[in-house]
Amino acid sequence: GLCPVLGPDGTTMLRLAIGALMLAAMRERWKVLPSRKNLPWLAAYGVTVCAMNMLFYAALQRIPLGICVALEFTGPLFVATLGSRRLLDLVWVGLALVGIALLSPFAGISRGLDPLGVALALAAGACWGLYIIFAQKAGAELGVRTSAYGMAIAAVLALPFGFGAAQPYLADPSVMAGAAVVGLFSSALPFYLEMLVLARMPARVYGMLVCLEPAGGALTGFLFLHERLNLLQCAGIAAVIAAAFGTAVAARRPAPSPA
Numbered sequence: 001g002l003c004p005v006l007g008p009d010g011t012t013m014l015r016l017a018i019g020a021l022m023l024a025a026m027r028e029r030w031k032v033l034p035s036r037k038n039l040p041w042l043a044a045y046g047v048t049v050c051a052m053n054m055l056f057y058a059a060l061q062r063i064p065l066g067i068c069v070a071l072e073f074t075g076p077l078f079v080a081t082l083g084s085r086r087l088l089d090l091v092w093v094g095l096a097l098v099g100i101a102l103l104s105p106f107a108g109i110s111r112g113l114d115p116l117g118v119a120l121a122l123a124a125g126a127c128w129g130l131y132i133i134f135a136q137k138a139g140a141e142l143g144v145r146t147s148a149y150g151m152a153i154a155a156v157l158a159l160p161f162g163f164g165a166a167q168p169y170l171a172d173p174s175v176m177a178g179a180a181v182v183g184l185f186s187s188a189l190p191f192y193l194e195m196l197v198l199a200r201m202p203a204r205v206y207g208m209l210v211c212l213e214p215a216g217g218a219l220t221g222f223l224f225l226h227e228r229l230n231l232l233q234c235a236g237i238a239a240v241i242a243a244a245f246g247t248a249v250a251a252r253r254p255a256p257s258p259a
Contacts, residue, residue, distance in 0.1 A: 002178055006165050008057030013162025014179040016053060016155040019187025023148035026192065034149065038141045045134040045146065046153025049191070052127035054158065055120050062117025069213075070100050071121035075129030080207035088246075096243035102236030132203050139195050147191040212240060 002011045034042050059068045077100075081093050139146040169175040198206055219237065 002175070002182060003057065003060070005169065005175060006162070008061055009054065009158070009162035010165030010169075011162070011179075011182075012050075012053045012057050013155070013158040014166050015182050015187050016050065016151060016158050018179055018183025019191065020148070020151040020155040022184060022188035023151050023192060026148070026188070032142055032145055034138075034142060038138060041134055041137040042142070042146065042149055043153060045131065045138045045150040047157065048127045048131040048134055049150050050154035050157040052124050052131055053154070054161065055124035055127060059117050059120035059124060062114040063121060068117070068121045071118060072125040072128060073100055073210075073213075074122060075125035075127065076132065076207040076210045078125075078207075079129045079132050079203055080205075092243045092246045095239050095246075099236040099239030099241075099243060102232045102239065129207075132198070132207055135195060136198050136203050139199055143199060144192060144195045147195045151187065151191060 002014070006014065056068065056072060059071075063071075077093060077097060080096075081090065135146060135150070138150070142149065194206075201209075
């Protein structure tokens with residue numbers, strides 16, 4: 001309900017700003033400061049967080065949600081492919097790509113897609129791919145604190161674009177309550193958890209596992225919004241889950257042999 005009121009830029013700015021404040025409160029002791037060597041990676045991480053969110057919301061104004069999400073997942077899939085070293089890895093990537101294609105409602109579109117919307121969604125996907133790489137680089141030194149620093153950078157960058165749209169509603173309790181919920185569950189919590197994950201697994205594996213999100217979205221729509229799933233969509237969910245599971249199992253480190 002925020003986008004119709006605040007527009008994509010205002011929604012993005014409030015989401016990032018509130019998420020940054022929440023992360024700052026969670027990491028109240030800022031004992032670890034970024035080094036000069038790590039500053040470029042941290043800055044790049046913050047820029048991609050801002051760009052990824054702004055481009056995605058702008059794309060949603062022009063193309064359907066399902067197609068927008070599917071196009072954005074080209075970024076994580078590219079990272080997964082880039083880090084592949086075995087033929088089996090490429091098989092899992094291909095299976096995930098097929099699953100996402102089956103989940104995407106391209107076949108049901110009777111009118112042409114807005115070329116600008118498609119370009120914005122692909123650009124958001126490119127930023128997502130870069131986000132995975134930059135988050136790991138910056139997080140090697142800062143750990144979970146990376147999300148707090150990066151979100152603050154992203155919020156500052158989004159401020160000039162979205163403050164004008166959000167300013168009239170900053171004293172509106174209902175709008176700010178919705179923004180707080182979005183800031184928590186769409187920014188602060190997931191970005192914090194992602195930094196925990198990226199510190200513990202290769203970027204390739206993370207890029208594959210996030211491909212579960214379209215399947216999770218389809219299942220959520222089926223369970224809570226009473227949206228029907230056809231056979232192709234069920235096959236897509238199965239393909240994505242199988243690909244993510246296969247990647248996770250294949251990436252497990254072998255247990256050390258007893259001395």
